[in-house]
Amino acid sequence: MNPTRRLAAISATIVLGATLVTGSAASAAVPPLGEREEREERSEPTNFKSMCRFSHRAPDDPIVAPGKPGGSHSHDFVGNTSTSAGSTHRSLRAAGTTCQRGSDTAAYWAPTLYQGNTALAPTMATIYYLPGTKDLSSIQAPPAGLKVVAGDSKAKAAQPMRVTRWKCSGETGVAPSSAPPTCPEGSQLVLNVRFPDCWNGRQLDSTDHKSHLAYADRGACPSSHPRKLPVVSLNLRYPTRGGGSIRLASGSAYTAHADFFNAWDQRELERLVRECLNADVHCGGRGPAS
Numbered sequence: 001m002n003p004t005r006r007l008a009a010i011s012a013t014i015v016l017g018a019t020l021v022t023g024s025a026a027s028a029a030v031p032p033l034g035e036r037e038e039r040e041e042r043s044e045p046t047n048f049k050s051m052c053r054f055s056h057r058a059p060d061d062p063i064v065a066p067g068k069p070g071g072s073h074s075h076d077f078v079g080n081t082s083t084s085a086g087s088t089h090r091s092l093r094a095a096g097t098t099c100q101r102g103s104d105t106a107a108y109w110a111p112t113l114y115q116g117n118t119a120l121a122p123t124m125a126t127i128y129y130l131p132g133t134k135d136l137s138s139i140q141a142p143p144a145g146l147k148v149v150a151g152d153s154k155a156k157a158a159q160p161m162r163v164t165r166w167k168c169s170g171e172t173g174v175a176p177s178s179a180p181p182t183c184p185e186g187s188q189l190v191l192n193v194r195f196p197d198c199w200n201g202r203q204l205d206s207t208d209h210k211s212h213l214a215y216a217d218r219g220a221c222p223s224s225h226p227r228k229l230p231v232v233s234l235n236l237r238y239p240t241r242g243g244g245s246i247r248l249a250s251g252s253a254y255t256a257h258a259d260f261f262n263a264w265d266q267r268e269l270e271r272l273v274r275e276c277l278n279a280d281v282h283c284g285g286r287g288p289a290s
Contacts, residue, residue, distance in 0.1 A: 045130060048276040048283040052078040052099040052125045057112060060085040063147045063209050063259050073153075073249040074112040078125040078236070080263060083107040089145040092263035099127075100285060103268035107261040108234055110191065111153070111249040115240050122236040123188065131277045132197050132231035133219035139277050141270040142229050142262045143199070149209040150195045151257025153250040162215070164193050164256040169237055180246040180253050189242035193258035195232040198225035209259075230277060234258050 055077045058069075062085055065071035069085040077083045082095035087107065097105045108127060113120050131139055151164045158178030167176040167190050168183035175181075176192070183189055196213035198221035206212040214225040221228050236258075240246070246253050262269075275281060275288035 046277065046280055046282045047128045047130045048272045048287070049129065049285055050079070050099045050101050050104045050125075050127045051285055052097070052104070052108065052127065054078055054121045054123070054125075055081050055083070055098045057119070057121065058084060061109075061259065062087040062107070063149060063205070063261060074119070075109045075249070075259075076112050076121055076236075077107065077109045078122065079127075080105050080107040080261075083109065083261070087261065089261075089263055092261065093265075101287075103265035105263050105265065107263060108258065110193065110234070110236055110258040111255070113191070113236075113238055114247050114249070115243075116245050120238050120240055123239050124237045126235045126237070128231075128233040128235070129272070129277070130231040130233060131280075132216055133228055135219070135228070136278050136280055138228045139230055139273060140227060141266070141273040142232070142264075143204060144262060144264075144266045145204045146199075146262040147205040147209060147260070148195055148213050149257060149259050150193050151255075153255050153257045155251075155254045155256075158254055159256070162194060164191070166191055166242065166253065166256075168242070178254065180242040180244070182243040183241040185241070187241065189238045189240050189246070191236045191238070191256055193234045193236075193256060195234070195258075195260055197229045197231045198222060199227040199229050200225045201227045230273060232260055234260070 057074060057076050059072050059074050060069055061072035061075060065085060067086055079097055079099050080092050080095055081098060082091060092105055092107055152159055161178060165176045166180040168174045168181060168187040169190050170187050172184050172187050174183060180189055196215045198214045198216050200212050203212040214222055248255050276283040281288055
């Protein structure tokens with residue numbers, strides 16, 4: 001294995017940590033992110049990724065408020081073009097996608113971002129699928145129909161930065177933070193949300209939409225959630241430099257969260273996991289050789 005990629009993969013693992021729900025059975029205290037880990041994470045670890053445009057906006061949430069149109073705060077949807085309160089795995093699989101990978105018909109969404117009273121749609125979403133472990137052979141594809149929420153829509157204070165954080169696009173020298181920074185000229189504000197990467201192997205959803213998954217601790221999954229999945233890292237870029245006037249439809253910038261409903265072409269997702277992550281081949285936005 002390429003030593004540089006191994007180091008980057010390990011650093012991506014270190015960057016992940018505690019569960020997103022305080023008091024959850026799978027929670028684990030992990031030391032805060034250090035400068036070394038931040039610097040290494042900015043390198044490009046082994047991954048495959050989807051680049052997806054903004055699709056649409058609606059006050060719907062097929063995970064938290066299924067079958068209830070208008071039953072949620074406003075969300076911005078990327079990826080699947082049909083996501084609505086009534087979405088199912090079957091309906092999503094039958095629809096199109098805004099992703100460059102046509103096989104990625106998964107649904108990704110986050111609360112609408114406002115600068116003052118103006119709603120801003122993301123200019124681009126980049127979704128990284130990362131190994132998050134040294135044991136690359138243990139990683140399996142997220143199961144078809146998996147649903148999960150990452151982050152806390154009711155947070156009153158800063159969340160762990162391994163779960164949600166704000167940053168600037170490009171190499172600006174501005175460190176990621178819990179609150180939206182003011183990015184320099186030529187850079188845009190980015191919201192990063194990381195989904196948990198350990199599955200209990202039984203449920204595709206849970207009552208709180210979180211506890212069927214857990215975050216790995218230094219690359220190792222807890223015994224309660226033994227199935228290692230890729231780290232799904234959602235990055236939403238917005239047409240603003242950020243600053244203190246940023247808020248979300250769910251509340252303050254501290255309430256950042258996102259949802260993932262797996263409706264990939266499952267065979268292709270499994271192939272990407274097998275031929276990119278398991279094989280330690282850096283695929284990026286391209287696929288492995290067919």
